[in-house]
Amino acid sequence: MTTATEVMKPPRTEVGVLGWLKKNLFGTWYDALLTVGSVAFISVVLYGVTNWALTGAKWGVVTTNIKVFMVGRYPYSEIWRIWASIGLFAVMAAITGVVWRLNIARARRAVTISWIVVSLLTVVLLAGFGENTPIPRVPLAIWSGLMLTLTLGIVGIVASFPIGVLLALGRRSNLPVIKVFSTMFIEIVRGVPLITVLFIAMLMLPLFLPASISGRLSNVLRVMVGMTLFSAAYVAENVRGGLQAIPKGQYEAGRAVGLNEAYVMALIVLPQALRAMIPAIVGQFISLYKDTSLVVIVGLLDLLGIAKAVTGQTEWIGTQKEVFAFAGVIYFITCSALSYASRRLEKQLGVGER
Amino acid sequence: MENERSGASETREMIICRDVHKWFGDFHVLRGVNLTLRRGEVVVICGPSGSGKSTLIRTINRLEEHQKGDIFVDGIELTHDIRNVHAIRQEIGMVFQHFNLFPHLTAIQNVTLAPIYVRRWSKDKAEEVARQLLERVGIPEQAEKYPGQLSGGQQQRVAIARALAMQPKIMFFDEPTSALDPEMIKEVLDVMVELATGGMTMIVVTHEMGFAREVSDRIIFFDEGNIVEENPPDKFFSAAKEERTKLFLSQILHQ
Ligand SMILES: Nc1ncnc2c1ncn2[C@@H]1O[C@H](COP(=O)(O)OP(=O)(O)OP(=O)(O)O)[C@@H](O)[C@H]1O
Ligand SMILES: [Mg+2]
Numbered sequence: 301m302t303t304a305t306e307v308m309k310p311p312r313t314e315v316g317v318l319g320w321l322k323k324n325l326f327g328t329w330y331d332a333l334l335t336v337g338s339v340a341f342i343s344v345v346l347y348g349v350t351n352w353a354l355t356g357a358k359w360g361v362v363t364t365n366i367k368v369f370m371v372g373r374y375p376y377s378e379i380w381r382i383w384a385s386i387g388l389f390a391v392m393a394a395i396t397g398v399v400w401r402l403n404i405a406r407a408r409r410a411v412t413i414s415w416i417v418v419s420l421l422t423v424v425l426l427a428g429f430g431e432n433t434p435i436p437r438v439p440l441a442i443w444s445g446l447m448l449t450l451t452l453g454i455v456g457i458v459a460s461f462p463i464g465v466l467l468a469l470g471r472r473s474n475l476p477v478i479k480v481f482s483t484m485f486i487e488i489v490r491g492v493p494l495i496t497v498l499f500i501a502m503l504m505l506p507l508f509l510p511a512s513i514s515g516r517l518s519n520v521l522r523v524m525v526g527m528t529l530f531s532a533a534y535v536a537e538n539v540r541g542g543l544q545a546i547p548k549g550q551y552e553a554g555r556a557v558g559l560n561e562a563y564v565m566a567l568i569v570l571p572q573a574l575r576a577m578i579p580a581i582v583g584q585f586i587s588l589y590k591d592t593s594l595v596v597i598v599g600l601l602d603l604l605g606i607a608k609a610v611t612g613q614t615e616w617i618g619t620q621k622e623v624f625a626f627a628g629v630i631y632f633i634t635c636s637a638l639s640y641a642s643r644r645l646e647k648q649l650g651v652g653e654r
Numbered sequence: 655m656e657n658e659r660s661g662a663s664e665t666r667e668m669i670i671c672r673d674v675h676k677w678f679g680d681f682h683v684l685r686g687v688n689l690t691l692r693r694g695e696v697v698v699i700c701g702p703s704g705s706g707k708s709t710l711i712r713t714i715n716r717l718e719e720h721q722k723g724d725i726f727v728d729g730i731e732l733t734h735d736i737r738n739v740h741a742i743r744q745e746i747g748m749v750f751q752h753f754n755l756f757p758h759l760t761a762i763q764n765v766t767l768a769p770i771y772v773r774r775w776s777k778d779k780a781e782e783v784a785r786q787l788l789e790r791v792g793i794p795e796q797a798e799k800y801p802g803q804l805s806g807g808q809q810q811r812v813a814i815a816r817a818l819a820m821q822p823k824i825m826f827f828d829e830p831t832s833a834l835d836p837e838m839i840k841e842v843l844d845v846m847v848e849l850a851t852g853g854m855t856m857i858v859v860t861h862e863m864g865f866a867r868e869v870s871d872r873i874i875f876f877d878e879g880n881i882v883e884e885n886p887p888d889k890f891f892s893a894a895k896e897e898r899t900k901l902f903l904s905q906i907l908h909q
Binding site for chain 2: 553571
């Protein structure tokens with residue numbers, strides 16, 4: 301009796317492609333059935349689409365009109381201003397990436413301020429001043445194409461976030477007037493479809509506002525206001541959900557160290573609530589961005605509006621498939637970019653890890 | 655003359671509660687509590703669950719509001735005036751049963767937050783002081799970690815450092831060790847003993863009778879919303895007068 305314990309080899313595991321296939325795709329008979337069915341379906345669809353895209357499709361409608369899709373009626377002589385804006389943002393994005401990657405704490409505030417300045421600069425650059433200046437005025441009313449889609453999306457997101465946070469705080473306020481106003485605003489807006497809000501912004505704003513003001517508001521601006529307020533109500537509900545998840549002990553610990561209510565909210569409660577709600581809020585932003593396509597209904601020419609207009613020209617009759625496939629790809633790319641950014645942000649802030 | 659003045663400030667009461675009542679709805683939690691704490695005194699409060707111990711100390715720094723009676727902290731009356739409330743909260747450091755650290759901030763950020771935003775210290779100064787405090791509670795090497803990455807005992811010591819960072823004159827501890835695993839209790843009690851022997855005025859709600867015996871000046875038995883009996887430790891354990899105190903003592907000492 302020499303060996304008391306046997307040295308054991310680890311149990312063999314199925315490795316390699318076949319092992320993986322067997323385990324994940326053909327584990328049971330219904331797995332196998334599903335696998336075969338899905339593969340067949342995907343092949344048929346892919347074959348049809350690829351075949352059409354490579355042989356049948358007339359991509360000329362996209363390449364010829366690419367500028368129209370991108371910037372619509374923005375004067376072609378002024379397109380450099382758009383490039384300049386894109387360039388500015390690219391530079392800012394690069395700087396931000398470097399500062400955050402290298403964790404340069406001192407530079408963060410400067411970067412944040414620069415973002416605000418650059419954004420304002422871009423607005424001025426794109427909109428321009430008077431007639432005889434180097435950057436003549438391009439009225440909002442003629443912004444169109446992808447540029448309009450992006451503008452509505454960005455303005456809606458950037459403006460609805462702070463408004464939504466304020467509404468969420470207002471709904472929890474001790475002051476009855478603020479509380480009632482916030483609650484009513486949120487509930488009314490959430491009870492109405494976006495289309496209705498857009499029609500109200502277009503048609504009914506003139507009824508509330510004096511003609512001298514409402515006459516000056518371009519359709520684009522009205523739609524912006526409508527979309528922003530609409531989105532703000534949903535952001536507010538998300539933020540409220542986040543606020544409710546913060547335990548009472550956090551407020552008490554903040555008060556006990558001497559922080560006043562505003563600091564408790566701004567330094568302790570909101571940061572935690574917003575972090576927890578990033579996925580939901582970004583989801584809301586993505587749907588806001590996609591919903592910008594509804595502005596066609598009130599006569600604005602966003603990417604989809606332009607697409608419709610192009611396919612309506614006699615020259616391009618019968619090219620709807622190509623044009624809408626192209627628009628779909630653009631939406632897909634921009635939405636993916638948004639959700640990618642959200643995942644990066646979540647990771648950066650360590651949601652779920654702490 | 656000079657003697658008299660310094661004498662007055664030496665013996666000045668840090669906390670006075672006179673006939674303090676509090677109700678939660680119809681439930682009478684505090685039933686006319688009278689309590690006086692002198693500077694440097696360490697008082698342990700014990701008593702059955704639900705008797706109102708937490709409510710009493712939470713009332714003194716206005717985490718709960720009392721409805722009747724007077725409370726003075728270091729000569730400041732606790733009123734509805736928000737300035738008084740803030741002044742009193744800055745006199746008192748509070749340590750909770752469940753630590754209540756800010757989970758989105760590192761240990762050192764937890765400690766520096768209030769000094770930076772309330773005392774308006776520079777970040778550098780606040781961090782320097784915070785590092786000294788983390789050193790004092792024995793966890794200087796954990797400064798950059800988040801609460802979720804620390805053990806319970808370490809979290810509670812960060813919480814003590816956070817409270818001390820505001821340089822309070824009084825410290826409240828609400829069952830600071832009862833959420834801790836047994837092997838971590840001592841490391842927290844050691845910090846509290848060090849504070850007590852260093853002259854801090856303290857109210858400690860706890861059933862750690864070893865701690866009470868070692869450092870407290872007075873032990874208060876609290877039941878049904880009021881003080882039943884109070885005595886210095888030697889007398890408290892051996893010469894309890896009230897039946898309720900004896901019963902309670904026999905329960906906790908024979909666990
Ligand atoms: N916010 C509140 N609303 C209503 N009742 C409360 C509230 N907080 C505490 N109570 C009640 O008041 C009583 C006293 O509570 P308190 O937490 O002060 O007891 P305690 O002596 O600290 O008990 P424990 O040893 O369990 O911590 C309990 O009956 C409790 O249920
Ligand atoms: Mg308690």
